[in-house]
Amino acid sequence: MDKFTVSAWSNGKVACGLRIGKPNRELFFLREWRQIFLEVEGLLFEVCLSPGFWDRCPEIRHDQIRNWLIRIGADSWEKGCPPHFDAVRIKDNKFRIENPVRDVGGVIKFYFHR
Structure with missing residues (x-):
């Protein structure tokens, strides 16, 4: 399994998703893919690319991602400091987000790069 880091992404309005980034896109995604399957906290859904x-917007967007970011409190951040998460390519075009990790008190933790 291949592991890489993604960050939360927003257009500043309604759209939210995950920024894959150009280096990760080139390493872990194939151009012939029109969609991927993403697992977040046990929920698997299809995300159209x-x-x-493949041009200038290496992000994936889906209502399920937006809802998840809102639910865990990761839908807003200081400019230039979005939360980052671990992503794992399970097989072919199937990926899983493995962070955040819940602590014993039920608080969701994720990390920020500064």
């Missing part, structure tokens, strides 16, 4: 994914 936008035409811009």
Whole structure:
């Protein structure tokens, strides 16, 4: 399994997702893929890759991602400091987000890069 880091992404309005980044896109994604399957906290769903994914917008967007970011409190951040998460390619075009980790008190932890 391949592991890499992704960050929360927002267009500053309604759209939210995960920024894969160009280096990760080139290493872990194939151009012939039109969609991927993403697992977040046990929920598996299909995410269509936008035409811009291979150009200047290496993000994946889906309502389930937005809802998850809101639920864990990771839908807003200081400018330039989005929360980062671990992503794992399980097989082919199936990926899993492995962070955040809940502590004993039920608090969700994720990490920020500064």
